[in-house]
Amino acid sequence: MKLAKLKIENIASVEMAEIDFDSGALADASVFLITGDTGAGKTTILDSICLALYNTTPRLNMASGVKSNFGTDNITARNTSNLLRHGARQASAVLTFLGSDGVMYEAVWQVKRNRNNRLTSPEQTLSWGDNTVKNADAVRKVTEEAVGLDFDQFCRTTMLAQGQFTQFLKSKDDEKSEILEKLTGTEIYSEIGKKIEEIKKEKEADYNAQRSLTEGIVLLKQEEIDSLDGQKSEA
Template identity: 45%
Template sequence: MKLQKLTIKNLASIEDAVIDFENGPLSEESLFLICGETGAGKTTILDAICLALYNDTPRMDHAENEKYKDLNQTFSAKKEDIAINDSRQLMRRNTSEAWTELEFTGSNETPYTARWYVARAHRKISGTVQDVRWTLENRKTGIQLNKKNEIKAEIQAAVGLTFEQFCRTTMLAQGDFTKFLQSKEGEKSDILEKLTGTSIYSEIGAEIYASTKQRRTEYENQNRKLESIHILAEEEVAAINEAIATQNAGVKEANEQKTIALARRDWLKKYAELLLAREQQK
């Protein structure tokens, strides 16, 4: 996956920002450092990428599942309870809307635009916090997905990683690198293969294993057939040859008798024809 452009609006500590990964100094560097003072928005940049791609961020995994009382007056004259680990909590206070938009090219070479958006009712600071609107647009075909299940499936196909795998490798929260190290061997292998693009070697290895297994099965079947074949001893061969010679002699004698019988039949047939002709002449 290749990041192209990230737009952030009213998200956590960032009020308004655009990061262009294809133009400017970032376009010439394959590796760069995000640095700044505490609260400058370093983690918010990573949050914005995760929200656009997965509608989730590991920052919220550390928050307890408690409720936050929205002190802003809502249009229904009620107060709204929002879970502490709800991603909508990242909307800046005293703002009416927030979003993050990420343009990227997936591992499938398809360009996408992923957008995460949240707002208060009627775009009023006092309005009720609305549900998140999460969309994914295929910039090649112009098709836009709006259903979460469809977006999740398309994102996983484009990025090649689930949210959990993404958080264990690409977007590591502070102190979470141990999660990757403590993963099962199979999980780490799967993640590393996807990151390094070496999964094809596993596929080739699996095909070789399957082909070898098939060849071995065929080899064993042929061996069983060979084992069922009885090789004759010289005495048995001699006895069989003698029996064949005896049978051949019998066949020869039978053919001679057949020849004599056919000659007799022809003679009798001719004799009968002559008797009939003599009777006709009389």
């Protein structure tokens, strides 16, 4: 995938921001650095990308799932609604990106307070061409196909949170293999390997069947052959 544009509104410490990855200095830079003072909103940029795509972030995903009182709201620390900027009534993250399938997508995450000042559940939509999906399961499925990675794989390879830089390196071999295949588009070689393994098992089965047919055959010693040849000649 390739990031095209990110719009942030009232998320954590960021009131309003827009980043166009296809224009200005970013369009010509193969590598760039996000820098700033503590609390300036560096991690919020990364959080907003994750929110738009997966409705979670690495730091929230590791938080407690037990409900607690956050101001007037009784929610878990893992709830993404916690990222609504203090004092704001609504927040959103809008990410435009080019999917691994060559299609341009727009992923939207938003949360707001109702007339009773209660937080509503976060909502996600994903649009491409004339298509729009809003159902959570459908959004997750299409997003994973468009990005080519699920959230855990995205965190291990693309969105490495603080203190998790070795998570990918410590992953099991089969996990790293699956991720690298998706990143490099080499899944076809695993499919070829599976087909070869199937053929190997079929041939082994044929071999064992033929071998069982010959197990009852006993080869004569040379002395026994000579004795039978003698008997044949006499007869």
